Amino acid sequence: MKKDELAAVIRVDEEKCVNCHACIAACPVKYCNNGAGEKVTVNHAICIGCGNCIHACTHQARVIVDDSAEFFSALDKKEKIIAIVAPAVASNFPGRYLNLNGYLKSRGVEAIFDVSFGAELTVFSYIKHIQAAAPPFCIAQPCPAIVTYIEIYHPELLPYLAPADSPMLHIIKMIREYYPQYKNHRIAVLSPCIAKRREFDETGLGDYNVTFLALYEYLEQNRVNLASFAAEDYENPPAERAVTFSMPGGLLITAERHRPGIGRVTRKIEGVHTIYPYLENVAKTINSGGGKNGELPVLVDCLNCEKGCNGGTGTRNGETPMDQLEAPIWKRRAEVEAKYGGSKSVEKNQKKMFKILSNYWKKGLYHRSYRDLSKNYTIKIPNNQELAGVYKSLRKFGEQDIYDCNTCGYGSCRGMAIAIFNGLNRPENCHHxxxxxxxxxxxxxxxxxxxxxxxxxxxxxxxxxxxxxxxxxxxxxxxxxxxxxxxxxxxxxxxxxxxxxxxxxxxxxxxxxxxxxxxxxxxxxxxxxxxxxxxxxxxxxxxxxxxxxxxxxxxxxxxxxxxxxxxxxxxxxxxxxxxxxxxxxxxxxxxxxxxxxxxxxxxxxxxxxxxxxxxxxxxxxxxxxxxxxxxxxxxxxxxxxxxxxxxxxxxxxxxxxxxxxxxxxxxxxxxxxxxxxxxxxxxxxxxxxxxxxxxx
Known part of the structure; x- marks a missing residue:
């Protein structure tokens, strides 16, 4: 795959697609979907991998793409593999996430690391960046869908993306740097996110993106009872507050330990239909010369998924209530806090954690740069005359014909007209x-x-x-x-x-x-x-x-x-x-x-x-x-x-x-x-x- 190409993380099952345009209505970037034919297809070059269309499609025509088949094939071939596991595992395999480690080791995985510790390192990197660079505005980047969105649609925001790796890349770089015995091992990432494949391709780190959904289905199909395997702990030092990183606001919970009160200058925001309009408005503010006088927060704690990574696109928890998703996370936090002395020893915990993180943090090691992929976005915006021509083809001859009914999925008649102008839809899909x-x-x-x-x-x-x-x-x-x-x-x-x-x-x-x-x-x-x-x-x-x-x-x-x-x-x-x-x-x-x-x-x-x-x-x-x-x-x-x-x-x-x-x-x-x-x-x-x- 070329450096600027984007991997397919969503597949369309055309036999199940009924061309209902629910996927277009759910998509925050719309024009990565092509509704000009009998089936709606995806242009992966401008798809951000948010996965919202998967939940919106009631016909199961949108299917996730991950590397689970390749991962299990590599295990069968006895390849040298280690694994890193996202903190959302506690929510997806409640009470059995350490037994999962035992099962993986029984299959030949030599070592397993906790991405929660990578999240501790990530927050450490953010705090150091904010303290050193004092940026007027910083966007957290744990979510690859948000990173891809900015790279393609608003590259003007790239300077404001935190120049630090995601928790997964932090843990991978930490392993390569501080665990030389696994230097040549392939790394499987047990992930709640389908878009992580994009991050691994862009940085060259991470070999297999194995979603929790695919892992759960594999265990169920092969009748694997996790309770029958021994609970195995992770190889890395235990994380503390960052075990909550998979929840909305988990970043702030962790950052408060290093910089109390940071929540007052942080915007916590998540959900497809919230975060992307928000970033679009931020881009307008910056393009208009604003944002320099405190109009924007110091830190944006943002996630693509409304329920955080616990209910991510690579999980089966899309419809599970938030309380049920987060209960295992809070339980785990209480357990790890006890290891560090309990919640009453906050100052002591801070010192312990600071010392451990300092042992695994090196300046420049976790630096992250980004690509400007705006050239992938080739959508042309019609001028007024061209727009009038499209409206005429839609039999819209005046303001009374502008319905903005969203039947087409674009939310506005203008959005539909732009799609038709670019050959991405047809008049027959317009209600008017x-x-x-x-x-x-x-x-x-x-x-x-x-x-x-x-x-x-x-x-x-x-x-x-x-x-x-x-x-x-x-x-x-x-x-x-x-x-x-x-x-x-x-x-x-x-x-x-x-x-x-x-x-x-x-x-x-x-x-x-x-x-x-x-x-x-x-x-x-x-x-x-x-x-x-x-x-x-x-x-x-x-x-x-x-x-x-x-x-x-x-x-x-x-x-x-x-x-x-x-x-x-x-x-x-x-x-x-x-x-x-x-x-x-x-x-x-x-x-x-x-x-x-x-x-x-x-x-x-x-x-x-x-x-x-x-x-x-x-x-x-x-x-x-x-x-x-x-x-x-x-x-x-x-x-x-x-x-x-x-x-x-x-x-x-x-x-x-x-x-x-x-x-x-x-x-x-x-x-x-x-x-x-x-x-x-x-x-x-x-x-x-x-x-x-x-x-x-």
Whole structure:
């Protein structure tokens, strides 16, 4: 780190930062914070390390930076380390601060010194400076935040800063000078102050700034019970009144021992919002040529923290009451006073303390010089014209627009304007600017509101039309659902009929097959009949020929009988018997002949009938053949019909399933309609509510 650079003692956790500007409001120097972005960042070059923003940030976005991690790492590495402990340790570890020494030694710290004794040396140096130089005005400098403030913002006060080291630097220089065995040891400073890192960097003294807060958290996380360690005293001679140095006014309590009545020419002042305005006014007084005629005190006993070092920025005591913080300090003072003879032996104590301090004080050893860091402060102050331009960007056009509301954190509109002029903030963080935008847009909003009302009315009318359409749709849905139910019932009945028909057709299919078989058998029988008729016809025709022969024989027989009768007549009585026989023969022949004719006629009729029968049988055969073909065609058609009915029966199941789905869809449409109606009513209610809000 370069000599003029300043270490970061505050870190911003950007994940937690909400850009609320509480840190800027709490900061005594304001412009070390940059609020121009989404998160407020810190410019460490002009941050004085007062730590007030840490307590102000309720989001824990501001975090202290110290060297505790490096210190414990060095202990683990067995580096040669000694420690010095600030007097505020008695308040931060009440009743256990000497046990803390025992713990540190168990970790490898070789020696531990009490900064309270360094405070005794510091007051000794102040008194000698005041006695020797008789300055008109002297500012005590135990607090590094105050030193940094003067170095950056009011370097004209540097000549008035006490030219003596702080108590911590006094004890460090004392160790280097009077304890040569620790000359090369690194020094850890157990401190209540985050800004001490700046002091160590500037002077090159002190290696680790270990805050009490970080130390306490480390002990808690590692479950270290200090009571289990032996109480170990400090290496240096015991301090006396300076054990109160961590309290506001502790310097005066100690100084009164050396110079009684010094409190009457001393200004005791502490607290961020008190000390820095006070120093600013002192600077104005000095710059104006004043302060030479007793307007200023001889000594300013000042601290950055309102509760002193006991409630410093590196402690966890920010909210602890003063009485509770200081009780352990007063107890310790009583204990050390007893070692020096008690409060009744003031003069004796003074002599003892003077002698001890003289043994550890050397002229020039504890001298302190300071740096002028005003070049770090590059903030430009705008002239009136530039300021007016910034105000214009903030929509501030007159005195009535100067609110000084502190919403921005700067305490005044001018402070905000300076920040914007230097790029450290933006108009959007100005309360008036945002109100102005709202006011400017109010007319537009009212017009939009009016248009909104019109549109809402149109929307309500449109909603009414939608409701009417939905109601009509509902009627159609109801009718459709009813039609679906009726169609479903009819289709189900049809499907049942088809299934029954298919079942009956399947049962009749065997009968049809039997019919086809019977027709085939009938056709075969008819052909056999036709063949038999033909055979009979031929036989009858043969009988006819035989009858002709018989008829011819009968004719001849008749002729012979006639001849026999004639011959019998010729024979007389002898021939009478023969005449009778010939007569019978003649009758028989005539009867035979007559029968032959009848038979012939009958046969002729039979033959004619057979011919007719044959013709009709042929016709019947043709018809039976045709009928067989038709029956076969019918059978095939019935088979196809049965197969189709089977497929139709299978398809009917799918139709039935589809009908079920159709019913379900119909029910879903009904439900959807009701939901749509509910949403429409809700939308209508919302539109009506918007109308009411618009009217309001």
């Amino acid at each position: 600017y945002n109100l102005s935008l709202i006011d400017e847009d109010r007319g537009t909003i009212e017009r939009l509101n009016e248009n909104l009302g019109i549109q809402v009315e149109k929307s309500l009318s449109f909603m009414k039309g939608i409701n009417d359409l939905i109601n009509n749709l509902n009627d159609q849905i109801v009718r459709q659902a009813s039609a679906i139910e009726e169609s479903s019932a009819a289709i189900e009945q049809m499907m049942a009929t088809i299934n029954n028909t298919a079942s009956m057709a399947q049962k009749k299919q065997s009968a049809i097959q039997m019919l086809v078989s019977n027709v085939e058998q009938g056709r075969a029988s008819m052909r056999e009949t036709i063949e038999a008729v033909g055979t009979i016809t031929k036989g009858v025709e043969g009988v006819g020929s035989t009858i002709k022969v018989i008829s011819a024989i009968a004719a001849n027989t008749n002729l012979l009988s006639m001849n026999a009768a004639i011959e019998a007549a010729h024979a007389g009585d002898a021939g009478r018997g023969f005449a009778v026989v010939s007569g019978e023969i003649r009758r028989l022949s005539e009867t035979t002949r007559e029968n032959s004719r009848n038979i012939a006629n009958t046969l002729t009729g039979i033959i004619d009938g057979i011919k007719v029968t044959t013709a009709r049988s042929s016709t019947t055969d043709t018809l039976i053949t045709t009928m067989a073909e038709e029956v076969n065609g019918f059978a095939n058609t019935m088979t196809e019909l049965i197969n189709s009915l089977g497929e139709l029966s299978i398809g009917s199941k799918e139709i039935t399933t589809a009908l079920v789905l159709l019913r379900e869809h119909a029910e879903a449409i009904k439900d959807g309609y009701h939901t749509m109606m509910d949403k429409t009513r809700t939308l209508e209610e919302s539109m009506q509510m918007i109308t009411q809000m618009e009217r309001q």
